[in-house]
Amino acid sequence: MNIIYMLLAISVFVALVFFAAFIYSVKKGQYDDMYTPSVRMLFEDELVDEKKETSKSTNETTPRKKRLTK
C-alpha cells in the first residue's frame, strides 16, 4: 500500500504541470484577447479556397505558412 505515496506524488505533479501551464498562458497574454482568435481561425480555410481559384501565387505560400505555424 506504500504505492499511495507514489500515486499521490504523481497526481500532484500532474496537477502542478497543468497549473503551471495555466499561469504561463495567462502571463503570455493568451487571455487578453478572447475574441479575435475566434474570428481569425475561420479565415484560413476560406482563404485557401479563395486563393486556389483566383490568385497568381507570387508570395503566397510563405506568409500563410508562417501564420499557420504561429
Next chain:
Amino acid sequence: MENCFHCGDACDRTVIKYEDKQFCCHGCKTVFDILNENDLSYYYDLQQTPGITPSRIEGKYDFLENKVISDKLLEFNEQGIQVVTLLIPSIHCSSCIWVLENLNKLNPAVKTAQVNFPRKTVRVTYSSDGFNLHDLVVLLAKLGYDPYLSLEDASVKKTTTDRTLIYQLGIAGFAFGNIMFLSFPEYFKVDEFWLERYKYFFRWLMFAFSLPVVFYAGWGYFVSAYKGLRSRILNIDVPIAIGIFVLFVRSSVEIIMDWGSGFFDSLAGLVFFLLLGKFFQQKTYAFLSFERDYKSYFPIAVTRLFKEYASVDGENTSETSKKEDQAQVYELEKGDRIIIRNSELIPVDAILIKGKALIDYSFVTGEAEPVVKQSGDYLYAGGRQQAGVIELEVLKPVEQSYLTQLWSNEIFSKNKQSGFESLTDKISKRFTITLLLIALVSTIFWLFYDTSIALNVFTSVLIVACPCAIALAAPFTLGNLLRIFGRNKCYIKNSKVIEQLSHIDTVVFDKTGTLTTNQKNGIVYEGITLSEDEKLVLTSTLRASNHPLSRALYTLLNTNGICTLDSFTEEVGKGIEGVSRAFSIKVGSYDFVTEKAQEKSQVLEQSNTNKTTVHIGTSEEYKGCFVFFNEYRAGMTDVFEALSKNCNLVVLSGDNNGEQAYLEQILPKGITLLFNQKPENKLNYVKTLQDQGRNVLMVGDGLNDSGALAQSNVGIVISENVNVFSPACDGILDASRFKQITTFLTLSRQGIKVINYAFIFSLFYNVIGLGFAVTGHLAPVVAAILMPLSSISIVIFTTVYTYILGRKLNLVD
C-alpha cells in the same frame, strides 16, 4: 438609389461605376482598386460593404517623418525591425481583421500584423529598411483605417496589465480542488485501517496546499483589513481576515495535536469564492478608457514654421526662406510660429497671424457654433480649425494653456471613491461587532460550563460566521448590473459607481452635445419664399461648399435637384456665391449677402442675434435667412419629466443663452438653467451642490465638462461614437440610449435592494452556522457543506433577481 459597394453608404451625390460596381466617391473606389489589385477582394466576400471611406490624408501624418516623434510611438526598434501598436477606431468587422492581418500583401516590408479586436488595435512588425512608420500609417489611412494618434501616445509609456487577481484565483481554485479530494476520506469517519494509517500524510499535504492560499491568494484581505483598522474602519475584510486566520491556525493546531483533520477545505473554498466574487465584479471594456484627459485629444505634433537666415558677406543677415518642420507639441515655446490646416486642432494658446480662422470650440467650451476669428485674435487651445490654413504665434506652452490648466485642479488627482462608504462596509461594521460579542459571550458561557470546549466554540464562531455570503452579495449583484448596463450601451467604470448611482438626488446636464445632438440641426426658413429656380441654384451652390452649415442645409434641400454652376466662390468666414445662367445667389453672413444687394432689410438685422443664421440673397435683393437651432435629443422632455420626480435638475451650458426661452418652454418647471458657464464654473457649481449635501450626477460630453465630471459623485459622458475620445468619467453612455438614463437610475436603486435581501438571506445561514458553533458541534464536514451552500445560493439568488429586474425594465431579453 444605389449603395456604395465599398462602404455601403447611399450614393446620393455621385455614382462612380467601375468594374460593374457602384462607388459613392473616389476614395472608396481607390480602396477597392488597391485591394482588388493585390488579390485581397476576399475582403468584400467576408462581410457585405465592410469598407470605410478614407479621409483626406495629405500632410496629416507628416510629423511621423520626424524620427524623434516616431521613435516615441515604437514599441521595439532594433536591427532593422520595428514594432508598433496602433489604435484604429474604425475596426468594426471580420473583414477589417482579415485585411489588416494581410497587410504584408500590400507591402512586403510588413512582416506580421495582429489585430486585437476588442481593443481595436493592430500590432505591426515591419522591416525598417526602406519603409517607416509614416509609410505604414499612410498605407493604413489609404485603406480607411486611420490610426488615432494623440499626445497621450507620445507621453505615457504603456503600463502592464495587472493579472494578480487571476493568479490568486488560479491558486485558490487549484488548492481548493486538491484539498477537497484529500479531505474527502475523513468526512465519513470510518475507522478503516488504511485510512487511519495515511490520514496524517493527507493532512500534511492539505496543510501544504493551504499555505499559498493563505499567504498569497488571501493575503489581500489581511492587507485590506489592516488598512481599514488603521483608518478606524471596520470594513468587510476585517471579519474575513479574522475568519481566514482562525481557520488556518485552528486547522494547523488540530493536525499538529492530532485532534482532527482541520478545516482546510473550507479555508480554500472560502478564499476561492471570495476571489471569484472580486473577479466577477470587474467588467472591463477593452475598447474604452475612463481615464482620458486632454492629452488623448491633442495631437502629437504640429507644423512649425521657422525662418532661415543666411548671412550675406558675414554682415547683414537677411531672411531667405520660411521652412516648415514637424515639432512636438511639448517642444513648442512662446514665439514659435505654427501652421494649422483645415480640421486640425489648435494645441496651444496662440495669436492668429495670418489666414481666416473659423474655430469650432464646441468640445472645449460648449459653444455650439464655430466662431470666426480675425488676425490678431487670441485663440485658445482645443479649438478645431474649420476652414483653410492659418498661421499662429504660440503664446503659452501646452501645459500652461487655458484649457489644460483645468487639469491642475486637485480634483483630478483625488481618488473619488475613497470617501464613499459602500453598503457592505456599513453592514460589516455592525456585523463584526455582533460577531465578536457572540464569540465572547459563548466562550465565557462555556468557560463556566465546560472549559475543555471553550476555545473550540470561540474559534468555531469566528469560522462559521465568516461573512462569505455577505461579501459575495454585493459583488455578484453589482457585477450582474454592470453587465446589464453594458449590454444596453451604458459602460460603467466599476461596480462602486452603480452603488453611487443609486444615491443620486441631483442631475446636472451639459447642453451642447449632451442634450443636443451634433448630427442634425433643426432648420427654419424666414423670409421671402424662394422660387424653384432660385432653390435649384441655391442647392447647387451649397453642394460645392464644405462648411458644416452648408452641409446641413444641403441635406435639407437636396430634394430640389441640382444644376451646373457657372462659377462658385467661397470667402472663408463670410459666405459663398454661386452663379448660374441668369442669376447669382449668395449664402452666408448678413453683411456678406447684403453687401451689393440694393434692398436691405433692416428689420431682420436686429433679430436673431443669438441664433445661428444663414442668410440668402440674390444679386437683386435680400431674400431671407435659414435659422438653425439645436436639435434636442429625442425624448429629452420625457427624461426630464421622469427625473424631476425624484431628483433636482440643472442645465449648465457653456453656450450663450439664445436657447433659454425655448428650453424653459419645453422642460418641466423648476429646473435651474445656467448659461455662459466656463469649465471652472461648472466644477465649482457641482462642488457647491455637494457642499449642500447633494449627490450629484453630472452628464456631459466634452472637455469643458471634465472638471465637473471629476468633481461629481458620478460623471457620465454621452457619446455619439464610443470609440472616439471622451473625457475622464465614471461611465460612458451611448447617445442612442439617452432616453434610458431614468431606467438606469431605477435599476441601480433596485439593485441596492437586491443586495439588502441577499444580506438577510446570508444572515439566515449565519444563524444556522452559529447554532452549530455555539453548541460546540461544528464538525469540519458541516462547515464544508454550509459554506459553499450559502455562497452558491447567494450567487444564484442575486443573479436570478437582477435578471428579473432587468427584464421588468426591458433591459434584458
